[in-house]
């Protein structure tokens with residue numbers, strides 16, 4: 053299971069397809085190629101069907117006896133519910149324009165990772181079950197009967213798609229393989245097939261309010277630690293209100309920012325900013341998760357988890373919601389939230405208005421939810437922040453567009469604006485790898501688990517290589533991003549493909565640059581690493597790029 | 599293999615009218631019955647497919663955004679209107695660009711791996727050939743379809759004459775060479791060649807992919823043969839086609855068999871069309887990742903099957919569950935009773 057060295061892995065990539073046709077080419081089920089299955093007790097806790105112990109390595113997946121029927125009926129139902137699915141099953145011309153747009157194909161050469169072929173894994177069943185030609189001329193028209201092997205193949209390849217939608221951008225008909233993947237995963241769930249890395253966070257998020265299952269008191273403790281750390285760096289004790297009623301704003305961010313390094317530094321940046329503004333806000337332990345792994349599970353689950361945001365805003369009497377840095381969270385907010393749960397907004401909610409600048413966020417009129425980089429860029433534009441960008445001068449920064457804000461929203465310039473206001477050294481990665489054409493971290497859609505590290509490193513090649521380019525050309529040593537999953541996944545990716553580059557959120561950089569009223573002279577950044585000129589105080593410090 | 603099957607199949611299709619008309623003298627069947635039936639299948643099949651797609655709702659607003667969003671401050675953050683539209687007009691322009699200029703295909707690039715000074719390098723080169731030849735093929739096809747209207751309409755509309763004039767503007771040869779004839783063949787051959795030459799593409803190509811290419815090549819080739827070599831009797835053909843258009847069927851005797859081959863292949867295309875990938879003609883207009891504005895944060899989008907009974911795990915239950923710990927951590931409680939905890943806890 054050990055991951056080969058980067059240059060060996062690179063040399064092993066071969067774009068020549070195998071000699072056998074794809075229907076005849078068997079799937080590799082050895083460990084490392086799949087994520088651990090969801091534990092039965094987890095599935096039970098959220099009432100998902102057919103929970104059981106099983107392993108992808110085994111011959112027998114202990115499927116329910118009528119699994120064929122379940123899949124077929126589930127397919128019928130989804131064709132009736134989603135025009136996208138029906139259309140995407142029907143109109144692909146197999147022009148192959150999407151083929152080398154997928155990071156998993158670029159890094160693996162496995163033809164089943166070409167988006168078109170990934171979708172064909174499902175289309176082949178569609179043609180057999182729902183089209184006349186497929187029924188009569190099976191083989192010639194690329195149709196096949198649903199067998200256990202097919203279901204198993206789905207499990208492997210629909211969990212090697214990060215739902216990043218890069219393929220969809222290039223397809224002349226906008227065919228979105230992410231949409232196909234979501235449907236396939238829903239069908240797999242009906243048979244009790246899911247992965248633990250997604251289902252455990254879903255279950256936790258449902259009960260405790262966040263992915264890791266941090267309970268309210270522990271959550272409060274962690275926040276308190278961060279307040280201590282901020283004090284250590286700045287000498288200022290910031291407030292961090294939790295579950296308080298009667299504030300104007302409720303702030304919701306992915307819990308990854310609370311518990312995981314380096315997300316915590318981003319979280320400190322938020323707290324410092326809000327303290328600086330004396331913002332009338334609260335956070336919540338009940339809705340302590342911005343992320344929504346329901347998006348990777350089923351539309352029902354996504355709705356259920358998302359519904360907490362409005363429910364908590366109503367309970368606490370908040371007028372609008374400020375959202376932290378998270379990728380898929382923002383896809384849910386931009387494209388699903390109001391559709392699913394808009395009806396549950398309380399009458400107290402209003403179109404968000406920045407209390408400091410007076411800017412009304414008309415572009416959030418329906419959801420009542422604003423992205424933190426929209427909020428902060430607005431403050432910067434109005435000159436409301438006292439900033440010292442030179443405190444980030446030890447960093448040479450690039451920016452990774454997360455898939456979802458890029459291709460399911462278009463939040464491209466706001467984060468750049470924020471970064472450029474707090475950093476003097478900013479460099480873009482090459483064209484074709486940023487903005488709407490950005491490459492995935494290869495750990496999105498719940499695939500940020502370690503048992504598939506080689507797959508992730510392969511999929512991470514395009515991003516890693518673009519990063520390597522700016523590292524060599526501009527000595528970039530920090531990649532900023534606006535996603536909590538990225539902040540976890542890009543670290544091993546950078547260590548592998550561009551060692552020496554660290555990862556941060558944009559509000560960590562804001563926190564470094566922001567001059568708090570009454571602060572002490574800063575000698576270190578939020579990571580408690582000495583700022584340039586103060587290195588001597590700490591002997592074992594080495595420059596990040598050494 | 600799939601290519602070979604498709605080619606053989608198209609050959610077979612050519613022989614059917616050759617025998618049917620050449621030997622069997624079934625002129626009426628091949629000149630009237632089959633084309634009319636095919637046409638009816640095309641119309642009904644097409645309508646049925648669109649209807650079937652239309653029947654499924656679009657529950658969520660899922661445009662693929664290809665540029666900067668409409669921001670709270672559109673002056674500081676300039677919106678990419680045609681790639682990330684927020685209103686009907688912008689979306690219309692996006693769709694028009696997509697359908698008329700294949701804008702997404704224009705983005706096409708090809709990824710390749712290199713080693714430069716011992717360092718792995720992934721390079722992305724612009725790859726516009728597919729876009730170019732796809733455009734050539736489709737526009738030639740369109741021009742040819744428009745030109746053919748002269749056979750079914752009397753008087754001939756101005757745009758048909760216009761298309762014909764433009765298409766023959768180079769005035770080469772007699773009968774005048776239409777550029778669309780050359781370009782469609784060039785386009786088709788490129789698409790076919792690409793499919794066969796690129797190993798990735800060959801790997802995914804089905805009979806469903808080769809067959810329409812060979813079929814359309816067959817149609818174009820038989821048309822070119824009729825016009826430039828057999829020099830068929832166009833007046834007689836127009837008599838027949840006007841008969842089809844006015845349901846006043848009449849089959850003149852002196853029409854060359856190549857015409858029946860051409861018509862038969864077109865009939866096959868028409869009948870095959872609604873059940874094949876060629877339906878992308880209709881589908882491209884319906885694709886939700888392209889034909890929706892990115893405005894679901896601004897305006898409410900309705901999901902007809904949204905289930906109001908799906909409720910979050912309630913705060914009340916949460917507080918019951920964690921009450922004692924919350925109290926200990928100093929977090930406010932809605933119901934102070936919960937600080938004690940439940941019996942089972």
Ligand code: HEM
Pocket residue numbers: 145146147224696697698700703728731732736739789790793807810811876878879882
């Ligand atoms: C609104 C109308 C249409 C649009 C926007 C459209 C667009 C496209 C695009 C973008 C492609 C992919 C590029 C390629 O592989 O060439 C394509 C492929 C194709 N189209 Fe169309 N098309 C339309 C109508 C038609 C019609 C009426 C036909 C003819 C019967 C047709 C036949 C084909 C064929 C055969 C291919 C596949 C070429 C291949 O095998 O690579 N299309 N179309």
Ligand code: SF4
Pocket residue numbers: 143144145146147148149150151167168222223224225226227
């Ligand atoms: S780009 Fe679109 S039409 Fe072409 S093969 Fe991919 S999914 Fe199919």
Ligand code: SF4
Pocket residue numbers: 153154155156165166167170212213214215216217218219220229230233
């Ligand atoms: S959505 Fe992303 S990961 Fe999935 S097939 Fe498309 S490009 Fe690949």
